[in-house]
Amino acid sequence: MSDLRDLYQEVILDHNRRPRNFGPLPEANHQAEGNNPLCGDRITVYLDLEGDRIRGISFQGAGCAISTASASLMTEALKGRSVEEARHLFHGFHEMVTKGEEGEDLGKLAVFTGVREYPMRVKCATLAWHTLMAALDQKDQPVTTE
Ligand code: ZN
Numbered sequence: 001m002s003d004l005r006d007l008y009q010e011v012i013l014d015h016n017r018r019p020r021n022f023g024p025l026p027e028a029n030h031q032a033e034g035n036n037p038l039c040g041d042r043i044t045v046y047l048d049l050e051g052d053r054i055r056g057i058s059f060q061g062a063g064c065a066i067s068t069a070s071a072s073l074m075t076e077a078l079k080g081r082s083v084e085e086a087r088h089l090f091h092g093f094h095e096m097v098t099k100g101e102e103g104e105d106l107g108k109l110a111v112f113t114g115v116r117e118y119p120m121r122v123k124c125a126t127l128a129w130h131t132l133m134a135a136l137d138q139k140d141q142p143v144t145t146e
Pocket of ligand 1: 041
């Protein structure tokens with residue numbers, strides 16, 4: 001179990017050091033901003049939606065290792081997926097970090113399973129996802145975790 005925890009830690013640190021899909025997406029047709037004032041995490045999520053399909057996704061921002069790694073892993077998990085799949089994954093991810101339920105096949109996103117023991121960190125881990133939902137729904141108001 002501790003080996004698994006080390007592996008999870010390693011994945012999070014790696015994605016924090018080298019975030020994937022980082023930077024603005026010139027062809028984006030949806031975007032939203034989010035911030036987590038408790039930690040100081042700020043993020044913008046960019047989406048290139050083609051019909052019901054996420055053709056491109058990227059993010060930009062500054063925050064703690066958890067928020068950056070979560071956004072990075074989220075973009076990897078969602079590229080090429082349908083909007084419905086994205087909402088499904090959001091729900092599964094949220095259940096995992098708030099209730100510890102791992103019923104869904106979340107793949108690499110399971111590295112955040114330990115976050116539920118740290119309520120402050122749950123907001124760091126879910127910020128990117130809440131911002132994604134706002135981008136999908138094309139909300140004008142910035143998202144805040146408060
Ligand atoms: Zn944070």
